Amino acid sequence: MAASKIPGWVTAELFEDLLKANVEGFSKVKSFKADSGSAAGENYATIMLRVNIEVELQGKSRGRSSRIKSDFPPLDGKSKPVSYMVKLPHQLEMFQEMMKRTNIFDIERTMYNQVVPEIEAIYEEVGVDITFGARSYDLKNAKTDYVALEDLGVKGFKNANRLEGFDQAHTERVLQKLAQWHAASAVRVTTKGSYTDILLDGLYKEENRPMMTEMMKGIGSNFVKSCPTYEGYEVFIDKVKALQPVLIDKMFDFAKVDPMEFNVLNHGDSWSNNIMFQYDAFGKIKEVYLVDYQLPKYGTVAQDLLYFLISSTKLEDKLSKFDYYIKVYHENLVEHLKILKYSKPIPSLRDIHLALFKYGFFGYTVATGVMAAVLLDPTDTASFENFVGDTEAGLAFQMQLFNSPRFRKHIQVIMPWLLNRGALDM
Structure with missing residues (x-):
């Protein structure tokens, strides 16, 4: 800058x-x-x-x-x-409009100042020391919304390579951290009641629906335009086209919380750059922190699991190890729910898989959204404005997202997998 x-x-x-x-x-x-x-x-x-x-x-x-x-x-x-x-915050009009409805800075400061310490304290109470992220600070005379944090780079934390995707060792450690977070966030509801309203809905507030519809229109149509360049697109193209007019409705349906299911406070934006790793002298992972707590959403664990596993794992493992990774997550979840003496029924591995099938459509939004950004080579045209905008530069950037050779390799295996799981069904 x-x-x-x-x-x-x-x-x-x-x-x-x-x-x-x-x-x-x-x-x-x-x-x-x-x-x-x-x-x-x-x-x-x-x-x-x-x-x-x-x-x-x-x-x-x-x-x-x-x-x-x-x-x-x-x-x-x-x-x-x-x-x-x-x-x-960006000073773009579109971003400012979004901030009027959902202030992600208020949300993130609430997460860092209240929720993260509360979640860590739940572990402290049973004698377990777990840290989930950077320390946050107040700047008394800031002139706009802000979030001020410790620089984790000083402690040797860094991102793994988003373009290559996470290997098994990195993926297992992230799933352990997510399971620890999910477990404590579920326990917190049983002991202290519901989270505040700004954390419950995330972006899925009814007043955001028109804005989200407008933002997703261009991205959706550009993905449809790109599909004929993908090998084997014929098997899924009709379903993809049929999804476009109801995409936002389906996203809002996904966001509804079923109180009969196991629900947690999802991180909500668990892609590779929002996860930082600290390594020992031999390159082994010592610690994992989550960063960017600006899009939390209470609800099914399927959100964080689909978001992370589809967007950020390496191509060779993404589908071949998917079920294994869910088992790793579930084992860690059960372990930590028991450590924290969770008072409600602990979800079975089958319960987690059923949630992933039920909410499988969310996997489509991840594959055609954040995954495209994760897999794009560094470029100066990558910006919030171009990612959601309908300007000439925005449309060109979105076509770039969906036509990079790396994205093509991933989407060509993910789309048939989503289709075969019923995730593209109306």
């Missing part, structure tokens, strides 16, 4: 209270730089900044209690580098 695009109010002064509270021995800011925190195509929904600050430290007798918890304890020397990630 060019320096001119960084909002003028993102300054050193904005972070001073935060630094005083979290950097042991803070004296003053020596240098401050804000830059883009993600390349084109790596983050669509928000603007991401990485803020790098060099902090000057006080002398040895700092007068600060050593018992104060510090995110950035002083090193030997007179200064220390500190960094944060800051998410800001």
